[in-house]
Amino acid sequence: MKKELYFLFALTLVLLIDGGIITAQSVINSKNGENINEPYKFPWAGGMNAVQYCEVDFNLDGIKDLLAFDRRGNRRICFLNNGSPHTVDYQFAPQYAELLPDLKNWVIMADYNMDGKNDIFTYWTPGTMMVYTNVSDNVLKFEKAVYPYLKTLLPGGYVNLFVTDADYPGVADVDNDGDLDILTFGVLGSFVDMHKNMSMEKYGIPDSLDYEHYSYCWGHFAENDESNQLYLDTCFGMNYENTTKYVDNERHVGSTFLVHDIDGNGMVDILLGDVDYPQLMALYNTGTYEDAYITRIDTLFPVGDDYVDLFSMPCPFYIDVNNDQVKDLIVSPFDPGITTSRNINSSWYYQNDGTNDMPDFRLVDKKFLQKNMIDVGSGAYPVVFDWDNDGLSDLFIGNYGYYWYSYYTNYILHSVYYSQIAYFKNIGTVDNPVFQLWDRNFANLRDLKKQGLIPAFDDIDGDGITDLLMGESDGNIIYVRNLQNNEFEVIDEHYNGIDVGEFSVPQLFDLDDDGLKDLVIGEKSGNINYYHNNGSTGLPDFNYVTDSLGKVLVTDYMISLDGYSTPSFFRNNQETSLLVGSEQGKIFYFTDIDNNLDGKFAESNQLNELLDTTDVNFDRGMRTSAVISNMFSNNKLEMIVGNYSGGLEYFNGEVSVNTSVENNHYPEEIVMYPQPASNEINIDIPEKTGNAVISIFDFSGKLINTFKYQNCQSSITLNVSHLKLGIYLLILKTGNAEYRSKIVIQK
Numbered sequence: 001m002k003k004e005l006y007f008l009f010a011l012t013l014v015l016l017i018d019g020g021i022i023t024a025q026s027v028i029n030s031k032n033g034e035n036i037n038e039p040y041k042f043p044w045a046g047g048m049n050a051v052q053y054c055e056v057d058f059n060l061d062g063i064k065d066l067l068a069f070d071r072r073g074n075r076r077i078c079f080l081n082n083g084s085p086h087t088v089d090y091q092f093a094p095q096y097a098e099l100l101p102d103l104k105n106w107v108i109m110a111d112y113n114m115d116g117k118n119d120i121f122t123y124w125t126p127g128t129m130m131v132y133t134n135v136s137d138n139v140l141k142f143e144k145a146v147y148p149y150l151k152t153l154l155p156g157g158y159v160n161l162f163v164t165d166a167d168y169p170g171v172a173d174v175d176n177d178g179d180l181d182i183l184t185f186g187v188l189g190s191f192v193d194m195h196k197n198m199s200m201e202k203y204g205i206p207d208s209l210d211y212e213h214y215s216y217c218w219g220h221f222a223e224n225d226e227s228n229q230l231y232l233d234t235c236f237g238m239n240y241e242n243t244t245k246y247v248d249n250e251r252h253v254g255s256t257f258l259v260h261d262i263d264g265n266g267m268v269d270i271l272l273g274d275v276d277y278p279q280l281m282a283l284y285n286t287g288t289y290e291d292a293y294i295t296r297i298d299t300l301f302p303v304g305d306d307y308v309d310l311f312s313m314p315c316p317f318y319i320d321v322n323n324d325q326v327k328d329l330i331v332s333p334f335d336p337g338i339t340t341s342r343n344i345n346s347s348w349y350y351q352n353d354g355t356n357d358m359p360d361f362r363l364v365d366k367k368f369l370q371k372n373m374i375d376v377g378s379g380a381y382p383v384v385f386d387w388d389n390d391g392l393s394d395l396f397i398g399n400y401g402y403y404w405y406s407y408y409t410n411y412i413l414h415s416v417y418y419s420q421i422a423y424f425k426n427i428g429t430v431d432n433p434v435f436q437l438w439d440r441n442f443a444n445l446r447d448l449k450k451q452g453l454i455p456a457f458d459d460i461d462g463d464g465i466t467d468l469l470m471g472e473s474d475g476n477i478i479y480v481r482n483l484q485n486n487e488f489e490v491i492d493e494h495y496n497g498i499d500v501g502e503f504s505v506p507q508l509f510d511l512d513d514d515g516l517k518d519l520v521i522g523e524k525s526g527n528i529n530y531y532h533n534n535g536s537t538g539l540p541d542f543n544y545v546t547d548s549l550g551k552v553l554v555t556d557y558m559i560s561l562d563g564y565s566t567p568s569f570f571r572n573n574q575e576t577s578l579l580v581g582s583e584q585g586k587i588f589y590f591t592d593i594d595n596n597l598d599g600k601f602a603e604s605n606q607l608n609e610l611l612d613t614t615d616v617n618f619d620r621g622m623r624t625s626a627v628i629s630n631m632f633s634n635n636k637l638e639m640i641v642g643n644y645s646g647g648l649e650y651f652n653g654e655v656s657v658n659t660s661v662e663n664n665h666y667p668e669e670i671v672m673y674p675q676p677a678s679n680e681i682n683i684d685i686p687e688k689t690g691n692a693v694i695s696i697f698d699f700s701g702k703l704i705n706t707f708k709y710q711n712c713q714s715s716i717t718l719n720v721s722h723l724k725l726g727i728y729l730l731i732l733k734t735g736n737a738e739y740r741s742k743i744v745i746q747k
Helices: 094-099 199-203 442-448 607-611
Strands: 021-023 051-056 065-070 075-081 090-092 107-110 119-123 129-134 142-144 151-154 157-160 170-172 181-185 192-197 211-215 221-223 230-232 255-260 269-274 280-285 294-298 314-319 328-333 348-352 361-365 381-385 394-398 402-409 412-418 422-426 434-439 454-458 467-471 477-482 487-492 505-509 518-522 528-533 542-546 566-572 575-581 588-591 625-629 638-642 648-651 656-658 671-673 680-684 690-698 703-712 715-719 726-734 737-745
Touching: 051 107, 051 314, 051 328, 065 107, 075 094, 107 170, 170 255, 181 211, 181 255, 230 294, 255 314, 269 314, 381 454, 381 625, 381 638, 394 454, 442 477, 442 487, 454 505, 467 505, 467 518, 505 566, 518 566, 566 625, 575 625, 575 638, 690 715, 703 715
Parallel strands: 151 211, 434 656
Antiparallel strands: 021 487, 051 065, 065 075, 075 090, 107 119, 119 129, 129 142, 151 157, 170 181, 181 192, 192 211, 221 230, 255 269, 269 280, 280 294, 314 328, 328 348, 348 361, 381 394, 394 422, 402 412, 422 434, 454 467, 467 477, 477 487, 505 518, 518 528, 528 542, 566 575, 575 588, 625 638, 638 648, 671 680, 680 715, 690 703, 690 726, 726 737
16 A cells, blocks of 8 residues: 555445435443443543644643644643653643733744743744743743844844744754754745854853844755655755655645754754645754755654654644653644644654654554543534433534545645534533533434534424524525434425525524524624524524624624624523624624614623633634533523634533543544545555454445455455446444445446
8 A cells, every 4th residue: 555645535434324314323332332431531621623732831840731732723722741750641721821922823832041941932923933931930921032023134134034824943952052043944935944043152151032044955955845845965956856856746835843853863853744745754964063964854754654644734742741751742733724634633642662862653642632622623613402301401512524534636635524513411410410422423414514514403393303403614504304213304405595605503592582483693704694483383484684683793804804603692680692703713792682683782891790700811712602501500600612623611610521432433543545446445444453344235235245354454455346336335343343434436
């Protein structure tokens, strides 16, 4: 199997659909036949998509803690390290986030003045960098170290040290003189600029940020300006005839750096990731401190079967994760595009079984920290509703989608996401609510292959059973009928002819207090649509009233032309109020709604007072969504907030959440290509599975073939030349796991 091929088609996990009826299967929490209920360690940490990891001592106890900075919404996720030797032992500590300065797009923590406290390098205005000095005394504290941004000396004078939001630079002592230099791709994007810190040369101590542009071609290598194609032994002029070509794909926009001596020869090397590509490359430096020279490249790193394969633009971080005094490797996507990268299983932890100078990386976890929190991929849109009529509020989470697979057309990267709804059943009591992950793919809605499914619940057909209306990315409303016994039928994918443009977010709420639930819909443009219910109980008749309900518009045109409004009306002490999430991340709070549906709602800054919280910043990332709940019996209001990183935050309360071990696995755990196939098809399985059985059925349910394999490693090549043109169902059984997919045969 050629690992260089990234035109991948993943196995689509499908169930047979009979007569248009989708059968939902509640998840049984079992492992080897035993029921389990494992609590998430920090369920409300907010999810992760594109995370950068940094070491910093938050509580000033002398132990390096962990900042996980997610560029999807510039979220600062803080974890205290309890410091247990040879143990991964982190504790979620959100209280430290507000002690950090605002961070944008990327962040690096490094001790530039060598006082033992890590300082901050981060993106600032376009093309510039800001530095904050760690001036902590009794509390964590940072101050700006430069104004208006970090500068470097060029022949014409001092200018901004150029770096883009699409590049992750390297900050390290490149020339081994005791102060921190900076490596980044230059303005033209092909060669690496070295900005030398002159602190030691000028002052004899490393406490300054005095940079001079030292080299336009550090390492004597070049990257193709349209791809991640690399050339060695070259600088200006790009003399391709005397260079060595390594990777031949197309299109280049940005890159990521980790600067460290990987091979122990005393010279700093580079781990390099590139936009639109899933691999991490190691570039080895055999030059001198004054004149670096890259002479060898590993195109897949770490070497071996467990190399980084992480769409898109993997970014590496060198951190002691397990407290053994040896730096480990964490890798996560850095791609600025929010619909190109893997979202779940996107935080890869490699334990270093070697030393700091001669690392030996072993893949341990693809969900580092992620597995300990609610994470539903890209986008999290919480809805609280008592689905099973037991008097306890359950939790549903819509999403934009789970990453499925990536492919190229004309060298342009495309990634596929399918949306589904997660159902967390409340298995607790009114005094002690507990959410249990009951079904990650509620009603099998993933089979619709839509994006942006967000549910609203009510009896639509008058049979006394709760049905679903769902928003989706195309702006329509989808009507799904509940047939009882966990069976659902998609009745109409364009319900009532409603089309709000893009990204419809419905809520059913009795706005005018006439006993009938009306339909309100948020949308990409940031406004709110209102459809009044002129029907009767159980038989709604929604009629359009306005697309500017309350004159609400949550679009911040300084940030984006889009608003992505997510309305959530609620009543408190008989007074109607409104929360609206937004593209910018702010949770808006509106009052003055009752008897004012034709007027303008009043935006309020009293959300902290409503929730009995103190000084909470309600800018919670990007594309947020919020719902007010009352989980406990004490009439206290809580708020659950979702964000684009696929996670949730809980304000003014805390509810335990239990995981579920599912029989149906994440979609990206198995990859199959090519699709369509004609003679052979390759199946990639990320973990060694032992024995495996593959069965192929036609879509009438007839068994066509069965194949048995022993001692499977990570891939299987299947001969399908005997299959006729058409679509088949493949079932792969490995131990206790079962995967289902369709195969498309095209001769």
